[in-house]
Amino acid sequence: MNEVADSTLVPSALSRPYRYVRLEWNAEFAMLTVRMGVRPIQCYSLAAMAELQQLFNDISANPGLIRHFVMASDVQGVFNFGGDLSLFVLLVRARDLESLRLYARRCIDLVWWWETAATLGVHTTALVQGDALGGGLESALLHHTVIFERGAQAGYPEVLFNLFPGMGGWNLTIRKCGHAVANDMILTGQVYTADQLLRRGLVDHVVEDGTGAAAVQDIVRHMEPRFRGVIAALQARRMAAPISHENLLAIVDHWAVTAMSLTTRDMRLMERLARAQVRKVGGAGEGAVEEIKRMELDTAWGFERTGLSEWSTLT
C-alpha cells in the first residue's frame, strides 16, 4: 500500500517537545503556524521566550524550509499581554538592573529575528484573535502582515504605571503609521478596537471573529504567485525604513533603567492589572482591558472632578 505523506506533519527539523508553543504545518504553502499558550495569563515568560528562540534558531538553520510564519494564540480571548509582570516586579524590587536588562535583551533577540525574517525568505503574519497589550502588541506589529479579528483590542498601557513600551513599540508604530499615532497611543495608554487600529493604519486587515485562520489562508494563497517579489519588496522596505539593532538595544536599556525607578504605587498598578486578568481567568466578565479603561476614566474624569483618584489610595 502506498503511504500518503501527511501534509500537516510539522517538518522534523522544527519538531521539538515544546511546552508553550504548538506548531501547525501546511505543506501546500510551507506555512508554519505557531500558537503560543502560556496559561493562565498569556505573556512572554522566560520559558516561553526560550522556546520561541529555539524555534527561530531552527528556522534560521533550515533556509527555505518555511515560506510563511504565522503567530497566533492558543489562549481564548488573548493574543498576548506582553512582559511577565510578576517577573518585572520581582526584579525591580530586587533592584536588579542587570537581570532586567538581560530579560529585555532576550526580548530584543526575538524582535530582531522577526524584524529580519524577510532576509531568510520568510513572510510573517500575526493573527490577533484576542487582546494584545504592551509587548503583545509590539510582537504583533513585528509581522509583515497584521490581521485582527473584530473583537480583539490592543494598546500600550505602560504609561499608566510610568513606563513605556521598550521592545520596539516606538520604532514599529512610527514606521507603520507615523509619529502622531505613535504619540497618541503610547503617551495616553489608551486601548483601541480592531477597527480603530485599522483606521490608524496599524492593522492591515480586520476580519470577523472566528474567520481569522481562513483569512490568513486567503492572503497567503493570493501572495503565492508573487511570493519572491513580495519577499524582495519587504527586504527593500527595511532598507527604506530601517530599524537598527543598535537603536533597539539603546531603547531597551533606557526602558530597563526607567523600570528601576518605578515606585511602589506604580507596581501596585501593575499588580492591579494582573489581578484583573486573574479575575477574568477565574470566570469574571472583565479583565485587564476593562481595568485599563477604568484607569483611563479615573485619570480623565475622576481626578479632574474631585481631586481624588482611586489611585491616590495606593501608596
Place this chain on the structure above:
Amino acid sequence: MSAFFMELVSRTDEARREFETNSRVLDIVANGLNLERYRKLLLELYHVVWHFNPTCAAAACRITDQHRDVRYFLYDHMNEEKGHEEWVLNDLQVVGVSGEQARAYEPTLVMLGLNGYNYWSADRRHPCSVLGMLYALEVVASVYGGQMTAAITESLLLEGDRGISFISSHATLDAEHLADLRVVLNKIEDEPAQAAVIESTVFNFHQFGRVLESV
C-alpha cells in the same frame, strides 16, 4: 558568567510561575478568602514564622567561613524577623482566634513537610540552602502579597491593616529584603551551594503552593 541571582531567577522561574498559576493561588488573588479559610491560612503561616528563625539559626551554625557573608546576613535577618509571630497572633485575634488556640493548632502535613525540608536541607544538604527558603518566601510576599492583601481585605471587609497586618506589612518589608538578598546571593560562587539554593527555592515554591491549597 552571569551573577547567581539572575541564574536563580531563570532556573526557578518555572517553579515561580507554577506557584503563581496554581488554581488556588489564582482564586485567592482574585476572590480573597472567607473567614474560615483566612483563619486557617494565618494558623498555617504562624508555623512558617515560628520556625523561620530556628531554621536560619540551624543553617547559620553550619555555614563555614567560606560563606561568612551568608552567615552575617542571616544574623541580621533573624534579628529583623524576631517577634513577627506576634503579628500573626494579633491578626488571628482580630478574626476571632485566641493566642492559646493558635499555639495549640496542629499544622497540616504539607506545612510539616515544608518546615521539615528546610531543617533537613540546612542540616544535611547544604546550609546555604536556607537562602532558597528566604528567596521563595520573599518573592511570595513581595510579588504576590500585595495582591492577596487587597483581595482578602475586600472579601472580609477589613478596615485598613486591621486583621491583615502580617501579610500586608511583609508585602512591603520583603520588597526591601529582596534587594538585600540579591546582594548576598551574588556572593555565592561555588556550585554545591548554588545547587542547594536552587533546589530549596523550587521546593519552597512548590510546597507553599500546596500549603495554600490546604486552606
